[in-house]
Amino acid sequence: MSILNTIPEPSRxxxxxxxxxxxxxxxxPVAVVSMCIFVCITIMALLAPLIAPFDPYDPAQIDIMNSxxxxxxxxxxDPQFLFGTDDQGRxxxxxxxxxxxxxxxxxxxxxxxxxxIGISIGLISGYVGGRLDSLLMRLADIQLSFSTLMxxxxxxxxxxxxxxSELFSRYAIYFLIAVIGVSEWPQYARTVRATVLAEKKKEYxxxxxxxxxxxxRIMVRHILPNSLSPIFVISTVQVANAIISExxxxxxxxxxxxxxxxxxSLISSGFDYIFSGSWWITAIPGVVLVVLVLVINLLGDWLxxxxxxxxxxx
Amino acid sequence: MSLLSVRDLTVxxxxxxxxxxxxxxxxxxxxxxxxxxxxxxxxxxxxxxGFSLMNLLSSPGYIADGTIQFQGQDIVNLPxxxxxxxxxxxxxxIFQDPMVTLxxxxxxxxxxxxxxxxxxxxxxxxxxxxxxxxxxQVYIPSPEERLMQYPHELSGGMRQRIVIAIVxxxxxxxxxxxxxxxxxxxxxxADIMELLLELCQSAKVGLILITHDLGVVSxxxxxxxxxxxxxxxxxxxxxxIINDPQHPYTQGLINALPQQTAPGxxxxxxxxxxxxxxxxxxxxxxxxxxxxxxxxxxxxxxxxVRHAHVEVAxxxxxxxxxxxQEGQSA
Numbered sequence: 001m002s003i004l005n006t007i008p009e010p011s012r013x014x015x016x017x018x019x020x021x022x023x024x025x026x027x028x029p030v031a032v033v034s035m036c037i038f039v040c041i042t043i044m045a046l047l048a049p050l051i052a053p054f055d056p057y058d059p060a061q062i063d064i065m066n067s068x069x070x071x072x073x074x075x076x077x078d079p080q081f082l083f084g085t086d087d088q089g090r091x092x093x094x095x096x097x098x099x100x101x102x103x104x105x106x107x108x109x110x111x112x113x114x115x116x117i118g119i120s121i122g123l124i125s126g127y128v129g130g131r132l133d134s135l136l137m138r139l140a141d142i143q144l145s146f147s148t149l150m151x152x153x154x155x156x157x158x159x160x161x162x163x164x165s166e167l168f169s170r171y172a173i174y175f176l177i178a179v180i181g182v183s184e185w186p187q188y189a190r191t192v193r194a195t196v197l198a199e200k201k202k203e204y205x206x207x208x209x210x211x212x213x214x215x216x217r218i219m220v221r222h223i224l225p226n227s228l229s230p231i232f233v234i235s236t237v238q239v240a241n242a243i244i245s246e247x248x249x250x251x252x253x254x255x256x257x258x259x260x261x262x263x264x265s266l267i268s269s270g271f272d273y274i275f276s277g278s279w280w281i282t283a284i285p286g287v288v289l290v291v292l293v294l295v296i297n298l299l300g301d302w303l304x305x306x307x308x309x310x311x312x313x314x
Numbered sequence: 315m316s317l318l319s320v321r322d323l324t325v326x327x328x329x330x331x332x333x334x335x336x337x338x339x340x341x342x343x344x345x346x347x348x349x350x351x352x353x354x355x356x357x358x359x360x361x362x363x364g365f366s367l368m369n370l371l372s373s374p375g376y377i378a379d380g381t382i383q384f385q386g387q388d389i390v391n392l393p394x395x396x397x398x399x400x401x402x403x404x405x406x407x408i409f410q411d412p413m414v415t416l417x418x419x420x421x422x423x424x425x426x427x428x429x430x431x432x433x434x435x436x437x438x439x440x441x442x443x444x445x446x447x448x449x450x451q452v453y454i455p456s457p458e459e460r461l462m463q464y465p466h467e468l469s470g471g472m473r474q475r476i477v478i479a480i481v482x483x484x485x486x487x488x489x490x491x492x493x494x495x496x497x498x499x500x501x502x503x504a505d506i507m508e509l510l511l512e513l514c515q516s517a518k519v520g521l522i523l524i525t526h527d528l529g530v531v532s533x534x535x536x537x538x539x540x541x542x543x544x545x546x547x548x549x550x551x552x553x554x555i556i557n558d559p560q561h562p563y564t565q566g567l568i569n570a571l572p573q574q575t576a577p578g579x580x581x582x583x584x585x586x587x588x589x590x591x592x593x594x595x596x597x598x599x600x601x602x603x604x605x606x607x608x609x610x611x612x613x614x615x616x617x618x619v620r621h622a623h624v625e626v627a628x629x630x631x632x633x634x635x636x637x638x639q640e641g642q643s644a
Binding site: 204206208213221222226 | 368370395398399400401402406407409411414415416417418419420428429432433477480
């Protein structure tokens with residue numbers, strides 16, 4: 001015993017580094033690069049107010065005379081605008097930083113909402129079973145039979161008409177989170193239900209019941225932690241999806257207003273000028289969006305491989 | 315007053331083509347601190363009996379008839395919230411395979427503290443103290459460290475000890491052990507059984523030991539029930555049943571033990587297999603495999619009668635008992 005006690009307890013960080021997930025991560029260059037890019041983008045987006053040379057939300061800093069300067073590596077550029085300026089004379093670099101922040105925030109919040117709704121419904125549906133299960137799953141089927149974008153477009157268009165465009169654009173971010181969050185819950189609910197159906201037959205659930213635990217405690221504390229790995233995997237994919245949905249809606253003019261552009265509305269606002277030669281207003285945010293979604297999806301793929309017990313047996 | 319009193323317990327399973335009777339009018343009593351063995355083949359209804367006592371039959375199974383009185387309280391019709399108070403708290407259950415009965419994502423400490431806090435008002439520190447004390451009782455070395463560990467870090471025998479410690483946490487009056495050592499290797503089996511026996515004796519806890527191992531039953535229990543096709547066919551003190559079995563099925567079980575056969579000879583197994591519960595014979599359920607069956611056995615199910623210190627359900631027990639012993643010695 002004394003020998004065991006003299007070995008210092010490894011720190012949490014080194015335990016993570018030594019674990020199977022840590023090893024798989026380090027030995028997978030795609031995952032490492034994706035993670036680096038994702039962390040870079042996230043940090044820059046979070047620190048946007050510190051990094052960005054201009055505040056795109058402050059009308060005082062915008063001069064229409066600066067509009068449509070090209071990026072610095074092209075002739076006729078103004079050196080103070082790294083990626084050039086958009087049609088209103090905003091610094092594109094600053095606007096992209098702020099826009100990425102918005103896109104990420106909408107994506108994460110929408111997925112959190114999806115997860116909360118979907119996981120609760122999935123848990124109840126799988127654990128209780130019977131008629132309630134059928135009812136909830138048919139609701140999910142109905143929800144899935146409408147495409148997310150269609151539901152979102154209808155809802156946002158109605159909201160815009162009801163509240164008027166000024167009020168709408170002030171609360172656009174909440175509308176977007178709500179509509180993307182609500183329309184994708186079946187993804188979670190179905191996955192969670194399937195895992196719960198498998199988990200609730202296991203003996204540790206029986207032994208929890210024998211110990212006198214109530215159904216809520218068994219669901220949340222015993223079954224849910226055992227069903228987390230598929231939830232992690234869909235979460236990454238869903239964040240990417242939510243960012244794309246947000247961009248599409250904003251591109252269609254139903255999302256973030258031009259005064260507070262997300263990546264999608266930035267792409268959209270530049271689209272009018274793409275043939276007049278100002279391609280950078282659309283192209284640069286477009287590249288950022290593609291890279292962001294790509295690295296999230298690559299991370300999701302890696303996570304799915306790591307957490308899939310069928311792929312590393314024995 | 316007895317601790318547990320089961321009367322005419324009938325459990326059915328609602329299947330697509332009608333009900334299947336899994337337990338047929340099972341009655342028995344258990345006194346405080348008494349140890350009862352339930353033996354029988356797979357599918358005889360042993361585990362169903364255990365789950366019925368916990369009132370934890372999951373659909374399609376249901377208690378169709380009969381009463382279960384636990385300390386004078388009928389628990390068949392008890393609302394679930396009240397039943398939860400009894401489960402784990404006053405009546406606890408140990409399962410067969412300790413590899414799967416502990417929650418893989420919670421540490422031993424979390425599971426023990428949670429169990430305590432579900433039934434008692436305790437702080438986390440108090441609960442941990444009790445947990446450590448109980449782990450000591452089941453001879454787990456350095457219990458403080460075990461609390462931080464996950465089930466997969468421990469061996470099978472260690473895990474079953476921890477399961478027993480969890481069961482003991484709330485000082486139950488009755489422990490139902492459903493084949494507690496089947497998944498463990500032989501040396502650890504003996505350890506675990508000894509531990510259970512010691513704990514039950516010292517705390518006067520009632521024990522229902524569900525097993526198919528007659529050796530274990532003879533060491534552990536005061537009384538034994540022999541089950542066949544959902545019925546009790548023989549009940550009595552363990553010593554009587556092991557030394558002088560009355561029912562042809564019990565005799566067959568004991569004769570089939572390897573110790574009863576000289577090395578190199580075939581084991582004396584009972585011919586045939588247990589009838590499917592969907593097609594139990596009209597008369598005595600053991601009749602198709604019984605060497606002594608008569609027309610009465612084929613037509614009417616036997617009543618339970620007292621015979622030579624035990625209760626036995628057999629028509630022919632009076633006639634058969636003496637010749638059967640001659641047959642054994644021959």
